[in-house]
Amino acid sequence: MIVPFGHVIVLAGALFLLGITCAVCRRNLIMVVLGVEIMLNAASIIFLAGALRWFSMEGQVFVVMVLAIAATEVAIGLALIVYAYRRTGSVDPINFNCLNEQPTGSQLAGFIRE
Amino acid sequence: MASCWIENSTLLTAIVGTWAPFVTFVLIMLFTRHRPKTSAGLSLASATVSLASALVLLGGHWNLQRPLEYTGRWLVSGDIYIPFGYLLDPVSLLMLTVVAIIGFLVQFYSLGYMAGDPGFSRYFALMSLFLWSMMCLTISPTLFQLYIFWELVGLSSYFLIGFWYEKFSAGQAGKKAFVMTRLGDVAMFLGVLLILLHLGNLNILEIDSPKIVGLMPPEMLTLAALLIFGGIIGKSAQFPLLTWLPDAMQGPSPVSALLHSSTMVAAGVYLFERLFPFFLFSSTATTVGLAIGTISMLLASTMAMVSRDIKQIWAYSTISQLGFMLMGLDAGGLFAGAFHLTTHAAFKALLFLCAGVFIHQYGTNDIYDLAAKGTRRMRVPMLCTIIGAGALAGLPPLSGFFSKEVILAKLAGLPNPIWLVAALLGVFLTAYYAFRPIFIMLFPPSLPAANASNAAPEGTRHRLLYRIMVGPLVILAGATVALGFLQTPLRNFLAGQYTGLTTAGGAHLGWLPYVTSLLATGGVALTWWEFGRPGARQTGFVDGIPVIARFFAERWYLDRLYRAILDHAVDRGISAVLAQNDTRVIDGSIDGISRGTVLAGRLAALINAGMIQYRLLMIFAATVLLSLYFFF
Amino acid sequence: MTLHGLIFYLLASVILASTGMAITRRNLVHAVLYLVFSFIGSALLFCLFGAPFLALLQxxxxxxAIMVVFLFIVMMVKPDLxxxxxxxxxxxxxxxxxxFMYAVVxxxxxxxxxxxxxxxxxxxAKPTEFGHYVFARHYLAVEIISLILLIGLMGALHLGREKVPKEPEEPS
Incomplete structure (x- = not known):
């Protein structure tokens, strides 16, 4: 007799929401990766609760997977951050926008006329 | 049933007989396209196999009491179970035999007619395809299977009508035949769906059984019957879809012979025979059918009276005779229709093959040209033409007389005398137009100089080809004469079909045969007076009134009417609206969407500054919206 | 409310509070330390859910390991605070x-x-049972995990090399 399953869902959901807020709103690449970690943690919690709810060990096995993924993701993600920091001297995601092509006002106006 | 089909000799015969032509088609198309002789041999062999199996089936089941049905599962889709198999009953056996005999003779004849043609192998392959689809249509146990082969018949006739595809008019004629019959097929398909909706399956025996009256409300039954009748109108070239058939003579003559006698157009009448009780359940449908048969018969007769093209004359006569058959069937005479279909198959094939001999020899279709070139010197084909035309006109000792008399007796039994009067008028007109080309060809105004090399085919090879062509003519002429005397056995044979529905053979009026033969003789006499007697002006009474002659020659302006409808209503009306819709609405909206998308992308790019976190946010938003969609 | 339920709500509030603190800290070192608290709370929760082995792994x-790596990176990068x-x-x-929409859903x-x-x-689930279960049923998954870790190792090595090869066409 612990708690109803729904309460665990609410906990995991709230944790996930915090994680995504961190990943989306913080202006720092390290915090973005940290937010992803929080989200993975929320997933682990709900997997374990599910395993207990249906008395199946599959959920626990999956948590091992999540751990491995998290480790790998942190290793590569942080290596990427270091790499990017070396090249640009910044970890603010707003500086990594070279994919974005800002159209000029005249281009836009010409496009609307077409 | 799949396990025991080998042991069942009847089924085995049917399978071998009907599928041999298809095997031939595949073999020719795959392997022997460049070896014309092998192809012709294969094709002829398969036709022989089909003929033999059809004869064996007919002979073995002469005293058939109950229809034999063999079906195997082909497709199961939900509740709908689609069987595939064979239905052998008197109607289908008779038709199968007719198709096999005519097919065999025509293929034999083609050996001579098509000799040296570059498409020789292709021709025989397509002929086999044609034969296969028609035979399978004949023995279909379900309307669905029948519909498949119905379309295959249309397809192969399209190939054959447009066989000389280098000729523009041939391609056009093929297309016309295909599209016009398709118009009727759409109606038929709807009718079939309607039956499927109410009955749950398409088994022909169940459709024909009286229980369908309980399953379908009467107006639905009438509607379904009328829709299916639409398919018959298209296939059998009845009014108003009759103009494709005269153009279909662009194909080789043997093709016309096959098309007009036993396969393509006969398929329509055969479908009527197949669903005969079903049509009789709806009196509206039979009345409409009666009217359409009568109109087509009279219309085509008038067109034939002024045509100068020998194949076109016979084509019009086919339409009018098919109208005749439909009249007989709609009047409630299954035997009348089936018997006339059989005799018509024989004499119409004969007429077309004879015309083919003339055309092959002299290279023209015009009867006056043919006469001037000395057709009368080709004794055997000329004699055969006369026999065929006599049967067509319904002169007494020939088969056409007997079959027409049966139909007329049925019509005389109807309460309304107008159908009988119309039919008698048709008999008169038929005699007139059937003998018009004959007298023209027999008594040309100025005989050409006796040019021996022109008249008698020179060279042994040429003579051999000529003999090959003449052989089937003689056989068919014999059949034309003899079939009339087989009336009683055939009637007994068909009596097994739909027992209880065949009403007593109409009022057997003693005076009817005399009136009929009198009218036919009168028609022939009128033709003789105008075309045959020494010093005749060789112009028909219709030609004296140019307005009417022109009206008839232009096919009552039906083609022009269709053209005008197409041009005005479809091209300028619907198409214009659709085109405008295309450019304005569809193109415009798609352009607008694409421009809007790019514009939105640009604007969005302006806002989000290409930052990864906004992309992450978008992913999250999309997930949330998706979850909204999934859960509510 | 049973004792277990009480522990659950306690742990849940600790986890949520520490995570909330973590994501709002300006100083990254503080953020990581708060997150360590959160993860330890999660580990206790795992224990409560009957997975002691996974709690230890957590x-x-x-x-x-992971949080320490984060600390290292924070020190290496020295972000502008x-x-x-x-x-x-x-x-x-x-x-x-x-x-808000997500929460409602x-x-x-x-x-x-x-x-x-x-x-x-x-x-x-005792660690022995769990180990038996993993290696009897999911040995392929274990292999895949090891492969993923290997790839992660190689990627980190490649990215972390001292000499960054300059691609000429890439704008700096």
Whole structure:
């Protein structure tokens, strides 16, 4: 007799929401990766609760997977951050926008006329 | 049933007989396209196999009491179970035999007619395809299977009508035949769906059984019957879809012979025979059918009276005779229709093959040209033409007389005398137009100089080809004469079909045969007076009134009417609206969407500054919206 | 409310509070330390859910290894701590909007789902059983995990090399 399953869902959901807020709103690449970690943690919690709810060990096995993924993701993600920091001297995601092509006002106006 | 089909000799015969032509088609198309002789041999062999199996089936089941049905599962889709198999009953056996005999003779004849043609192998392959689809249509146990082969018949006739595809008019004629019959097929398909909706399956025996009256409300039954009748109108070239058939003579003559006698157009009448009780359940449908048969018969007769093209004359006569058959069937005479279909198959094939001999020899279709070139010197084909035309006109000792008399007796039994009067008028007109080309060809105004090399085919090879062509003519002429005397056995044979529905053979009026033969003789006499007697002006009474002659020659302006409808209503009306819709609405909206998308992308790019976190946010938003969609 | 339920709510509030603190800290070192608290709370929760082995892994890998790596990176990078607001409004507002929708959906699902009403019973998967289960049933998954870790290792090595090869066409 612990708690109803729904309460665990609410906990995991709230944790996930915090994680995504961190990943989306913080202006720092390290915090973005940290937010992803929080989200993975929320997933682990709900997997374990599910395993207990249906008395199946599959959920626990999956948590091992999540751990491995998290480790790998942190290793590569942080290596990427270091790499990017070396090249640009910044970890603010707003500086990594070279994919974005800002159209000029005249281009836009010409496009609307077409 | 799949396990025991080998042991069942009847089924085995049917399978071998009907599928041999298809095997031939595949073999020719795959392997022997460049070896014309092998192809012709294969094709002829398969036709022989089909003929033999059809004869064996007919002979073995002469005293058939109950229809034999063999079906195997082909497709199961939900509740709908689609069987595939064979239905052998008197109607289908008779038709199968007719198709096999005519097919065999025509293929034999083609050996001579098509000799040296570059498409020789292709021709025989397509002929086999044609034969296969028609035979399978004949023995279909379900309307669905029948519909498949119905379309295959249309397809192969399209190939054959447009066989000389280098000729523009041939391609056009093929297309016309295909599209016009398709118009009727759409109606038929709807009718079939309607039956499927109410009955749950398409088994022909169940459709024909009286229980369908309980399953379908009467107006639905009438509607379904009328829709299916639409398919018959298209296939059998009845009014108003009759103009494709005269153009279909662009194909080789043997093709016309096959098309007009036993396969393509006969398929329509055969479908009527197949669903005969079903049509009789709806009196509206039979009345409409009666009217359409009568109109087509009279219309085509008038067109034939002024045509100068020998194949076109016979084509019009086919339409009018098919109208005749439909009249007989709609009047409630299954035997009348089936018997006339059989005799018509024989004499119409004969007429077309004879015309083919003339055309092959002299290279023209015009009867006056043919006469001037000395057709009368080709004794055997000329004699055969006369026999065929006599049967067509319904002169007494020939088969056409007997079959027409049966139909007329049925019509005389109807309460309304107008159908009988119309039919008698048709008999008169038929005699007139059937003998018009004959007298023209027999008594040309100025005989050409006796040019021996022109008249008698020179060279042994040429003579051999000529003999090959003449052989089937003689056989068919014999059949034309003899079939009339087989009336009683055939009637007994068909009596097994739909027992209880065949009403007593109409009022057997003693005076009817005399009136009929009198009218036919009168028609022939009128033709003789105008075309045959020494010093005749060789112009028909219709030609004296140019307005009417022109009206008839232009096919009552039906083609022009269709053209005008197409041009005005479809091209300028619907198409214009659709085109405008295309450019304005569809193109415009798609352009607008694409421009809007790019514009939105640009604007969005302006806002989000290409930052990864906004992309992450978008992913999250999309997930949330998706979850909204999934859960509510 | 049973003792187990009490522990659950306690742990849940600790986890949520420490995580909330973590994501709002300006100083990254503080953020990581708060997150270590959160992960240790999660580990205790795992224990409560009958997975002691996974709880240990959580402490060792997450709270230990991964967070330490984070600390290292924070020290290596030395980010500019005088950035503007912690949570800029033009990113936070849409996040709040979608987060609200997400929360509504989540609560509705948790309330309406009949599976959510079932009360969890205590049970323990001993590490031995768990190990047997993993290696008997999911040996392929274990292989895949090892492959993924190998790839992660190679990627980190490649990215972390001292000499960054300059691609001429890439704008710096």
């Amino acid at each position: 402490v060792i890998i997450y709270a230990g 005088s950035e503007g607001t912690v949570l800029p409004l033009r990113q936070l507002l849409p996040m709040v909007l979608f987060g 989540g609560v509705l699902v948790a309330v309406t789902d009949p599976a959510g009403r079932a009360v969890l019973e205590t049970a323990v």
